[in-house]
Amino acid sequence: MTVDKIPKTMAGVVLTGHGGPDKLVYRNDLPVPRPGAGEVLMQVGATAINNTDINTRIGWYSKGVTTGTDAATSSGLASARHEDASWSGSPIAFPRIQGADCCGTIVAVGQGVDEGRIGERVLVRPMHAPSTTSRPYELVTFGSECDGGYAQYAVAPAHETFAVESSLTDAELASFPCAYSTAEGMLERAELKAGERVLITGASGGVGSAAVQLAKRRGAEVIAVCGEHKFDAVRALGADRLVARGTSLLEVVGADSVQVVVDLVAGPQWPELPELLCRGGRYVASGAIAGPLVELDVRTLYLKDLSLLGSTWQPRHVFENLIRYIERGEIRPQVAKTYALAEVHQAQQDFMTKQLAGKLVLTVAES
Known part of the structure; x- marks a missing residue:
């Protein structure tokens, strides 16, 4: 596509504020963005639904919220405060095009970007570095602090768009970036090694199912916690043992029995998790859908020499490795259902x- 053939307007979904699904508005008169210096313009093929999309919409990141994400009503979370209801802790500028995941094709480039990149099929790294010289832990989240993939076109920094050579569909590729980079970042932070035993909560969700695959790729023994009706799907990903959600983990798995816990759930059952860890064990979190406030016996922490780790920011090589895993066929997509962009309300409701086990994906190109 040449620059003169790029349309002036596009279809997309804008988030107009924190609250219920009514805050997501589908429009077909949004201006197509133009790439600035160091940026590329992509025609979006597909974008996936993620917890971060929901959490941002309902305002769950606000410290005023102390409940799990399932406490959200049709009008969002009443205790959410606009001033701190984002990843960064700063107010989001509305309207905002969400969509942390993006698979697209580069159709135009800004100043300083090689025109030879036009035509590349790319994945966008969701956790942007603000610049090529950014320091560790500085980040901008695609679809939160800047516009994302819930539209027919999107711009991103050239250094954060990664060419991918794959026979997978756009919808399948769009299921990878956010969930799999989050999962790989967690395993990297916890330094999971071959032969170690890891327990993964929320193992049937996007990040959890990615963590199962990526942990098996590392040669670990995987204990997966999920709903019983999803056992077959999670077992097919490589889980060695399945534990039903809500079961006493201490009774079923046993104290001091795992080296690593990968937690996406938190909530009331959290106090069992440190007890499961052996001495020197590592706990890593990147979610708290059952509730962000937990009770910790600090004696367990120090007497067992445990490490408690948070994981959001990822070093660049995490995403570079993910692209290689995809291209070598070492991980496979888990797409449960696809929707047209205009069906975003139904997609988020189903999410x-x-x-459903696996990712829910919006197929943007066909919208």
Whole structure:
């Protein structure tokens, strides 16, 4: 596509504020962005639904919220405060185009970007470095602090768009960036090694199912916690043992029995997790869908020499490795259902029921 053939307007979904699904508005008159210096313009093929999309919309990141994400009503979370309801802790500028995941094709480039990149099929790294010289832990989240993939076109820094050579569809590729980079970042932070035993909570969700695959790729023994009706799907990803959600983990798995816990759930059952870890064990979190406030016996922490780790920011090589895993066929997509962009309300509603194992994807190009 040449620059003169790029349309002036596009279809997309804008988030107009924190609250219920009514805050997501589908429009077909949004201006197509133009790439600035160091940026590329992509025609979006597909974008996936993620917890971060829901959490941002309902305002769950606000410290005023102390409940799990399932406490959100049709009008969002009443205790959410606009001033701190984002990843960064700063107010989001509305309207905002969400969509942390993006698979697209580069159709135009800004100043300083090689025109030879036009035509590349790319994945966008969701956790941007603000610049090529950014320091560790500085980040901008695609679809939160800048516009994302819920539209027919999107711009991103050239250094954060990664060419991918794959026979997978756009929808399948769009299922990878956010969930799999989050999962790989967690395993990297916890330094999971071959032969170690890891327990993964929320193992049927996007990040959890990615963590199962990526942990098996590392040669670990995987204990997966999820709903019983999803056992077959999670077992097919490589889980060695399945534990039903809500079961006493101490009774079923046993104290001091795992080296690593990968937690996406937190909530009331959290106090069992440090007890599961052996001496010198590592706990890593990148989610708290069952509730962000937990009770910790600090004696368990120090007497067992445990490490408690948070994981959001990722070093660049995490995403570079992910691209290689995809191209070598070492991980496979888990797409449960696809939707047209205009069906974003239904897609997010289905996502929040947690009944489907795998990713829910918006196929943007066909919208």
